[in-house]
Amino acid sequence: MTVPDTRFDVTIAGEINLDLVLDGIPEPMPVERELLASAFRITLGSSAAILAHNLSALGTRVGFASLAARDEFSKMAMAYLAARNVDLSGIKYSDGPAGSGVTVVVNHGPVRHILSYLGTAGEMTGAHLDIDYLCSARHFHLSSLFLLKGLHKDLPSLFKAIRLRGLTISLDTNDDPDDAWAGVLDELLPLIDVLLPNERELLRITKTESIDAALAAVSRKVPLTVVKRGAKGAIIQQGDMRHIVPAIDVVPVDTIGAGDSFNAGFLACYVRGLPPAECAAMGNLTGAVSTMKPGGIEAFRDREFLRKSFAELAPGAAVLEALFPRRA
Ligand SMILES: Nc1ncnc2c1ncn2[C@@H]1O[C@H](COP(=O)(O)OP(=O)(O)OP(=O)(O)O)[C@@H](O)[C@H]1O
Numbered sequence: 441m442t443v444p445d446t447r448f449d450v451t452i453a454g455e456i457n458l459d460l461v462l463d464g465i466p467e468p469m470p471v472e473r474e475l476l477a478s479a480f481r482i483t484l485g486s487s488a489a490i491l492a493h494n495l496s497a498l499g500t501r502v503g504f505a506s507l508a509a510r511d512e513f514s515k516m517a518m519a520y521l522a523a524r525n526v527d528l529s530g531i532k533y534s535d536g537p538a539g540s541g542v543t544v545v546v547n548h549g550p551v552r553h554i555l556s557y558l559g560t561a562g563e564m565t566g567a568h569l570d571i572d573y574l575c576s577a578r579h580f581h582l583s584s585l586f587l588l589k590g591l592h593k594d595l596p597s598l599f600k601a602i603r604l605r606g607l608t609i610s611l612d613t614n615d616d617p618d619d620a621w622a623g624v625l626d627e628l629l630p631l632i633d634v635l636l637p638n639e640r641e642l643l644r645i646t647k648t649e650s651i652d653a654a655l656a657a658v659s660r661k662v663p664l665t666v667v668k669r670g671a672k673g674a675i676i677q678q679g680d681m682r683h684i685v686p687a688i689d690v691v692p693v694d695t696i697g698a699g700d701s702f703n704a705g706f707l708a709c710y711v712r713g714l715p716p717a718e719c720a721a722m723g724n725l726t727g728a729v730s731t732m733k734p735g736g737i738e739a740f741r742d743r744e745f746l747r748k749s750f751a752e753l754a755p756g757a758a759v760l761e762a763l764f765p766r767r768a
Pocket residue numbers: 614637638639667668669670671672673674687688689690692695696697698699700702723724725726727728731
C-alpha cells in the first residue's frame with residue numbers, strides 16, 4: 441500500500457446531466473394534447489454530479505470524473521460544478537452520437553414522472569477513467585452503479601487498485617431500473633468501506649424482506665452501511681453495532697437529491713475522520729436542508745442560506761464550524 445496523493449479529499453466517478461423540471465402537469469397525462477406547465481426550471485441533475493456539487497459546497501475538495509458530450513447541455517451542467525470549485529479535469533469527452541443525458545421531471549403535485557435518457561453515461565467504460573486522477577484523494581465514491589453498465593466489467597479491478605493505493609471507497613447504487621440487483625454488485629460489496637443505500641434499495645440488494653434481516657445480511661459483507669430512510673432519518677450498521685440516527689424536522693418543498701445531499705454531509709464528515717453516527721447526523725442535516733428548496737443543488741448554491749439553515753436546524757453543532765472555514 442502506498443501513501444495516497446491528497447490533492448482532493450474525495451474523487452467521484454459517475455454521470456452528469458441536467459434536470460428539466462415541469463410543474464403543474466395534470467395526472468393522468470392524456471396523449472396527443474398540449475399540456476401546459478405552471479412553471480419550468482433547469483438545474484443540475486444526476487446523483488454523482490449533485491453529490492460533487494454539494495460536497496464541494498461543504499468545503500470538501502472534490503475531483504469529478506465522467507464522460508461528457510460536447511454539447512451545450514454538458515457545458516451548462518459543468519458550469520454548475522465549476523461555480524462550486526469542483527475540479528473537472530477528470531472529465532473526458534465523447535465523440536460518439538449519444539449526446540448529453542437528461543432527466544425530465546414532470547411534477548403532478550404530490551406525485552411525479554421521472555423520464556431519463558442516459559446519453560454519454562451509457563458509453564462510459566474503464567478506459568475513460570484515469571486511475572491516477574481517481575487516486576489523488578483520500579476517498580473515492582461511485583454513484584448510480586446500475587446506470588453505468590459500460591463500466592461494470594472494469595469496476596472490480598478498478599476498486600481493487602484504488603484500495604491498494606490507500607483510499608477508502610463508498611458506493612451508492614441508487615435504483616436498478618432492471619430490478620435485478622445482481623452482477624457486478626456482488627463482486628463490489630466486499631471491496632467497499634461504506635454502502636449508502638435507501639431502505640428499499642437495501643432490501644433489494646440483500647434480497648430480504650425486513651430491515652433487520654437486511655442489516656444483518658449486509659453486515660457480513662460491508663464494514664459500514666448507512667441506510668437513508670426519508671423522513672425517518674438514517675440507520676447505521678457497523679459490524680454488530682446498530683444506531684438509529686433521527687431525522688431533522690423540516691417541511692419539505694422537494695425531495696429530489698435528498699439522498700445525494702445526505703451522502704454529501706456524510707462524506708464531508710467521514711473524510712474528516714468523524715465517527716459514523718456524527719457523519720450520519722450531518723447527512724440527515726444536509727439531506728433535510730436539500731428538501732427545503734426545489735432541485736438537488738439549490739440549497740447548496742446559496743452559502744448564506746446553508747449557514748442560516750444549519751444554524752437554525754442544528755444549533756451548536758461543532759462539526760459545522762469545522763466544515764466551513766476550509767474555503768472561507
Ligand atoms: N421529509 C424529510 N424530512 C427530513 N429529512 C428528510 C426528508 N426526506 C429526506 N430527508 C433526509 O434526506 C435523506 C435521504 O433521503 P431519502 O431517504 O429519500 O434518500 P434517497 O431515496 O436515496 O433519495 P434520492 O431519491 O435523492 O436518491 C434522509 O435519510 C433524511 O436524512
